[in-house]
Amino acid sequence: MTNFNDAEKIAKQIGETLRKIRKEKGMSLQDLANITGVSKLTLGNIERGEGNPSLTVIWKIANGLTIPISALLQEKQEVIISRKNKGNKxxxxxxxxxxxxxxxxxxxxxxxxxxxxxxxxxxxxxxxxxxxxxxxxxxxxxxxxxxxxxxxxxxxxxxxxxxxxxxxxxxxxxxxxxxxxxxxxxxxxx
Structure with missing residues (x-):
């Protein structure tokens, strides 16, 4: 399973990516809350890396932004090997x-x-x-x-x-x- 440090890293990564996407789309947190059905407080916590969002919340955000959920989990690498139980969960x-x-x-x-x-x-x-x-x-x-x-x-x-x-x-x-x-x-x- 994901240990605490991994969960913290994932939460921070999701938050940074979400903030970047939201700003690229010229949206406020309230705009994002309106289109996703996720509260402004929760979205703010996610963006600050203070929350570990569930799959349901991530789907709501991705659907609202009309992006794949994996867009919120991006890590910059040129060659990627995906091993079972080694990636984000x-x-x-x-x-x-x-x-x-x-x-x-x-x-x-x-x-x-x-x-x-x-x-x-x-x-x-x-x-x-x-x-x-x-x-x-x-x-x-x-x-x-x-x-x-x-x-x-x-x-x-x-x-x-x-x-x-x-x-x-x-x-x-x-x-x-x-x-x-x-x-x-x-x-x-x-």
């Missing part, structure tokens, strides 16, 4: 899902790649993302039940699914073992 509010962005979206790019670890017998419900997001999900280990609007799909190891991430969706692990997922997300509006 973001927990869902209910701690059912751990997301590991694998590579940054340089300059708020139109593609991001993540590893996700879904706890046994748990559900992660990100809801709907911004318009133009397409999700590609592959089950690397375990099983996945995914709900997209009112439809349900059951995937097994190495099965993949593609769908409009702008639709309400939820991921469930119906087993007693961790499910490992590989996400590729594209952003048409980037």
């Amino acid at each position: 973001i927990l869902s509010t209910n701690e059912a899902c751990t997301l590991e962005p694998m590579f940054d979206a340089a300059n708020y790019g139109s593609l991001e790649i993540h590893r996700a670890f879904l706890k046994p017998n748990s559900t992660y419900s990100p809801g709907a993302h911004q318009s133009g997001v397409i999700e590609y999900v592959t089950v690397m280990e375990g099983e996945l039940k995914i709900q997209i609007d009112d439809d349900f799909y059951h995937l097994y190891q190495y099965d993949s699914i593609k769908f409009d991430g702008g639709r309400k969706h939820a991921y469930s692990n119906p087993t007693d073992k961790e499910t490992v997922l590989h996400f590729v997300m594209t952003y048409a509006n980037s």
Whole structure:
């Protein structure tokens, strides 16, 4: 798991990046609060590196800014190796899902790649993302039940699914073992 120093570093990095993006867009903290549904106080704490935002809060911010979430986690490097459990981690509010962005979206790019670890017998419900997001999900280990609007799909190891991430969706692990997922997300509006 992420130790305190790593969590502090991630929080500071997210805060610095968020402040930079907000200023580039000419927005005040109140403007950002209005479009994200995250309070001005919380956003200020995040920008100062004083908060360790949950995955839900990071999604709200990214959706409001119409950027990939990995844009908030950028680290400047020329060659990047993404190793399991070595990169940044973001927990869902209910701690059912751990997301590991694998590579940054340089300059708020139109593609991001993540590893996700879904706890046994748990559900992660990100809801709907911004318009133009397409999700590609592959089950690397375990099983996945995914709900997209009112439809349900059951995937097994190495099965993949593609769908409009702008639709309400939820991921469930119906087993007693961790499910490992590989996400590729594209952003048409980037």
